[in-house]
Amino acid sequence: MTDHSTDIKTMLRSANLRPTRQRVLLAGLLFGPTKCHVNADVLAQKIAQMGEHMATATIYNCLHQFEAAGLLQRVPSGDDGITFDTNIAKHHHFLVEETGELIDIPFGDLQADVPQAPTGYEIESVEMVVKIRKIS
Ligand SMILES: [Zn+2]
Structure with a gap:
């Protein structure tokens, strides 16, 4: 177990989100040292590159949960996909x-x-x- 994944679990718990495997995986991709803009399609690709699989709908669900918990915000960019921002x-x-x-x-x-x-x-x-x- 790396320090990063321990930090991620702590972060999820303090946002009142149970650190499920899927949330930990996603949060690990999202909350690194640099702020980023992401959508579910890009995340699905990254997850596939890691040899894992997560349905786009599941990714959206997690992203909305992160948003509701104040970990992310949505970018009002008006593009077709919904883009989320780790800079809150x-x-x-x-x-x-x-x-x-x-x-x-x-x-x-x-x-x-x-x-x-x-x-x-x-x-x-x-x-x-x-x-x-x-x-x-
Ligand atoms: Zn931004």
Whole structure:
């Protein structure tokens, strides 16, 4: 047993999630030293490369449980897959159009002119996706 997997189990327990084999496997891929953006398809591939198998639906279930526990947040990138972010601080994103890669923008680095919310609504948060492309 490695220190990393002990840490993962401790982290899951302190988030009130039982450290099942599937959760430990996924959390091990997600919560490393660097923050990352992931979706279930990418995780399914990584798991397959490890010689394991987990259904995409199961992965989604786990990701939603992690999200509900505050370990992840969803990226409002508007892409077809649901992308999750291990950086749970408020921040914005650059989206590289060709590759779909997301790059974090620190929250204070982007000032927005936001219109007033429609009558009966209030603005809860503003998270922006700035689409970028490589200059050829
Ligand atoms: Zn991010």
